[in-house]
Amino acid sequence: MARKSNTPTMWEVAERAGVSQATVSLVLNNVGGSRVAEATKSRVLDAVEELGFRTNAFAKSLRSGKSGMIGFISDEVASAPFAGKLLKGSQLCAWESGNVILSVDTFNEPELEAAAIDMMLSYRVQGVVYASMYHRVLDVPTALAGIPTVVVNAQDRAGLVSSVFPDEELGGYTAARHLLEAGHTRIGMINIQDPESDLPAGIGRLAGYRRALREAGIETTPRLIRYGSGIVEDGFDLTRELMNEDERPTAIFCGNDRTAWGAYRALESLGLRAPDDCSIVGFDNQDTLAPYLDPGLTTVALPYEQMARRAVELLLSAEKPTQNPIECSLVLRGSVASAKVPA
Amino acid sequence: MARKSNTPTMWEVAERAGVSQATVSLVLNNVGGSRVAEATKSRVLDAVEELGFRTNAFAKSLRSGKSGMIGFISDEVASAPFAGKLLKGSQLCAWESGNVILSVDTFNEPELEAAAIDMMLSYRVQGVVYASMYHRVLDVPTALAGIPTVVVNAQDRAGLVSSVFPDEELGGYTAARHLLEAGHTRIGMINIQDPESDLPAGIGRLAGYRRALREAGIETTPRLIRYGSGIVEDGFDLTRELMNEDERPTAIFCGNDRTAWGAYRALESLGLRAPDDCSIVGFDNQDTLAPYLDPGLTTVALPYEQMARRAVELLLSAEKPTQNPIECSLVLRGSVASAKVPA
DNA sequence: CTGATCAAGTTATACGAATAACCAACTTAC
DNA sequence: GTAAGTTGGTTATTCGTATAACTTGATCAG
Numbered sequence: 001m002a003r004k005s006n007t008p009t010m011w012e013v014a015e016r017a018g019v020s021q022a023t024v025s026l027v028l029n030n031v032g033g034s035r036v037a038e039a040t041k042s043r044v045l046d047a048v049e050e051l052g053f054r055t056n057a058f059a060k061s062l063r064s065g066k067s068g069m070i071g072f073i074s075d076e077v078a079s080a081p082f083a084g085k086l087l088k089g090s091q092l093c094a095w096e097s098g099n100v101i102l103s104v105d106t107f108n109e110p111e112l113e114a115a116a117i118d119m120m121l122s123y124r125v126q127g128v129v130y131a132s133m134y135h136r137v138l139d140v141p142t143a144l145a146g147i148p149t150v151v152v153n154a155q156d157r158a159g160l161v162s163s164v165f166p167d168e169e170l171g172g173y174t175a176a177r178h179l180l181e182a183g184h185t186r187i188g189m190i191n192i193q194d195p196e197s198d199l200p201a202g203i204g205r206l207a208g209y210r211r212a213l214r215e216a217g218i219e220t221t222p223r224l225i226r227y228g229s230g231i232v233e234d235g236f237d238l239t240r241e242l243m244n245e246d247e248r249p250t251a252i253f254c255g256n257d258r259t260a261w262g263a264y265r266a267l268e269s270l271g272l273r274a275p276d277d278c279s280i281v282g283f284d285n286q287d288t289l290a291p292y293l294d295p296g297l298t299t300v301a302l303p304y305e306q307m308a309r310r311a312v313e314l315l316l317s318a319e320k321p322t323q324n325p326i327e328c329s330l331v332l333r334g335s336v337a338s339a340k341v342p343a
Numbered sequence: 344m345a346r347k348s349n350t351p352t353m354w355e356v357a358e359r360a361g362v363s364q365a366t367v368s369l370v371l372n373n374v375g376g377s378r379v380a381e382a383t384k385s386r387v388l389d390a391v392e393e394l395g396f397r398t399n400a401f402a403k404s405l406r407s408g409k410s411g412m413i414g415f416i417s418d419e420v421a422s423a424p425f426a427g428k429l430l431k432g433s434q435l436c437a438w439e440s441g442n443v444i445l446s447v448d449t450f451n452e453p454e455l456e457a458a459a460i461d462m463m464l465s466y467r468v469q470g471v472v473y474a475s476m477y478h479r480v481l482d483v484p485t486a487l488a489g490i491p492t493v494v495v496n497a498q499d500r501a502g503l504v505s506s507v508f509p510d511e512e513l514g515g516y517t518a519a520r521h522l523l524e525a526g527h528t529r530i531g532m533i534n535i536q537d538p539e540s541d542l543p544a545g546i547g548r549l550a551g552y553r554r555a556l557r558e559a560g561i562e563t564t565p566r567l568i569r570y571g572s573g574i575v576e577d578g579f580d581l582t583r584e585l586m587n588e589d590e591r592p593t594a595i596f597c598g599n600d601r602t603a604w605g606a607y608r609a610l611e612s613l614g615l616r617a618p619d620d621c622s623i624v625g626f627d628n629q630d631t632l633a634p635y636l637d638p639g640l641t642t643v644a645l646p647y648e649q650m651a652r653r654a655v656e657l658l659l660s661a662e663k664p665t666q667n668p669i670e671c672s673l674v675l676r677g678s679v680a681s682a683k684v685p686a
Numbered sequence: 687c688t689g690a691t692c693a694a695g696t697t698a699t700a701c702g703a704a705t706a707a708c709c710a711a712c713t714t715a716c
Numbered sequence: 717g718t719a720a721g722t723t724g725g726t727t728a729t730t731c732g733t734a735t736a737a738c739t740t741g742a743t744c745a746g
Binding site: 362363364365366369378379380383402404405406407408 | 694
Binding site: 022024056059063064 | 701702704705
């Protein structure tokens with residue numbers, strides 16, 4: 001009945017312990033408390049130990065109908081700068097609930113995505129975390145219709161599934177508040193996209209900036225708001241523009257860290273320096289950049305890990321679709337100083 | 344015999360097509376060519392389509408003994424700066440051979456690692472890619488003994504399993520050659536670790552630099568070789584030191600990109616600029632940094648993706664353990680200029 | 687006309703674990 | 717003394733697929 005193999009089965013364990021396969025299963029899954037005598041129990045456990053038995057997840061899943069796997073589909077996330085943070089959060093949360101992550105990066109190729117979904121359906125994943133590389137509004141592939149799905153770092157256009165994404169507006173508000181609290185009143189902003197663009201990041205961050213100023217009783221001057229595209233060069237050019245205005249801002253809120261890097265360079269090129277001549281706040285907390293700028297960049301962190309954890313939680317809780325903006329927190333470094341009190 | 348469920352089985356497909364379950368299996372796996380009549384075949388395929396049948400990977404794996412999964416264990420790789428590049432390469436290569444990646448990041452926690460290995464053994468992975476965050480010599484966990492393993496971005500101390508890692512020496516050689524070919528003869532190097540440190544990266548890069556100079560008939564002056572720890576500040580300080588020597592180098596090979604960034608800043612602080620006053624070559628091709636420096640940094644790229652592909656290939660080919668240094672290629676940007684011919 | 691070959695399937699079983707249902711031997715209660 | 721319970725297990729079956737072994741009716745060579 002039992003046979004020798006490189007990976008022993010419960011039958012082999014049972015044979016060695018002198019019990020039935022069912023008993024081995026009962027012991028290993030600790031079913032019904034003391035249905036098995038202590039002596040037998042330890043004989044079984046000894047046999048398990050000696051043979052190096054390891055349960056076969058496939059047989060277990062087949063029988064139980066639970067795969068214990070969660071799918072993670074991303075478009076290029078795995079190779080994006082902030083990279084595995086989403087994956088990391090998902091994995092940790094999945095792990096805590098005894099699940100395992102089956103991840104596929106689709107590199108934005110539709111065929112790869114289709115194949116990935118196919119594969120995940122075959123593996124009967126409990127649910128799928130659908131992660132986007134950047135915050136956007138997207139359509140969940142129809143192939144995922146039959147299976148619990150949560151969108152992370154993006155929003156589902158149709159609202160059929162839950163979405164978890166950064167609260168950009170609050171992040172922008174937080175950044176601006178920080179500058180206001182330092183006493184600044186002439187606060188510029190360099191946004192990361194055209195006013196016509198519909199990406200949530202730029203729209204939200206700008207809106208938050210506006211609300212903070214409005215609440216502080218400061219009117220937002222169009223002259224102090226510039227539009228770049230989130231790259232270093234634009235940060236450089238637009239900061240120089242701002243600093244050449246009649247009334248220079250004493251602080252600039254940059255829509256992302258790369259723009260802020262450009263701002264640092266622009267200040268330098270003008271013989272100025274953050275934070276003494278102009279305070280700077282960034283956005284993204286890019287960990288290969290923000291800490292290494294001189295001075296370190298005060299910026300707003302995107303909550304990748306929390307978003308991912310939340311996504312997995314939502315997946316496992318199987319609740320109704322909800323929208324979940326996640327708070328972005330401020331990371332203090334050295335690029336903000338108190339405004340000089342005008343003499 | 345067949346019953347309705349959300350995920351139909353082969354029995355249900357068989358019932359609908361009016362054939363036996365075995366026939367469905369034969370059709371779907373295309374066994375033995377024309378064992379099944381075309382008409383029957385298409386009836387089956389129609390039924391598959393109509394019911395939305397998807398094979399159960401668990402049953403399949405249980406029956407066949409092949410899991411179709413490859414384990415990917417990493418220590419913090421998923422959240423490292425170069426991030427998912429290793430994962431990406433592994434995934435692509437695994438995918439091509441019909442396999443799927445089961446990845447776990449252990450965050451350097453031994454218990455997590457043990458649990459991860461346990462899980463992978465349960466899922467009967469075909470093999471494990473054991474990835475390191477940085478190039479080092481490591482010991483493969485003994486728990487992996489029974490299962491094909493390949494170490495990537497590191498070297499197995501015992502040499503019991505294959506290792507795939509960057510050819511640091513050749514990379515250093517390539518960097519130095521590039522400067523030599525531009526006519527430089529006074530070439531400084533800022534290494535990224537102490538002379539006593541035994542990390543392969545610093546040792547190899549320095550050795551390559553030395554070989555290139557030796558081959559060019561230039562003696563390496565200790566004065567031109569400095570030792571930092573791979574951080575921006577050290578790049579800054581040591582570059583200033585080098586540039587304050589009696590005979591300044593006309594080019595500096597920095598052991599990594601962050602050091603090179605520091606070098607840029609140092610030059611700037613001295614009123615100098617790359618590449619006119621001093622050429623710079625980095626190492627790592629850090630994609631959030633090298634392209635954005637001004638001028639863009641000429642550097643040596645670490646072949647993450649190729650290493651990962653190679654690792655998976657080795658895993659699947661089940662060959663004897665081998666050591667596999669992978670070539671690091673030069674990425675040209677704007678930080679190297681021809682040496683000025685002395686008047 | 688008959689035995690052999692072949693096309694096109696079907697039947698039965700195994701993979702490894704979980705679990706419902708059953709059972710034997712002892713206690714215990716009255 | 718016997719019905720009822722308890723203890724400590726066992727047996728049989730199931731999950732969904734792959735495949736070896738068998739069947740059946742037709743075709744064909746000699």
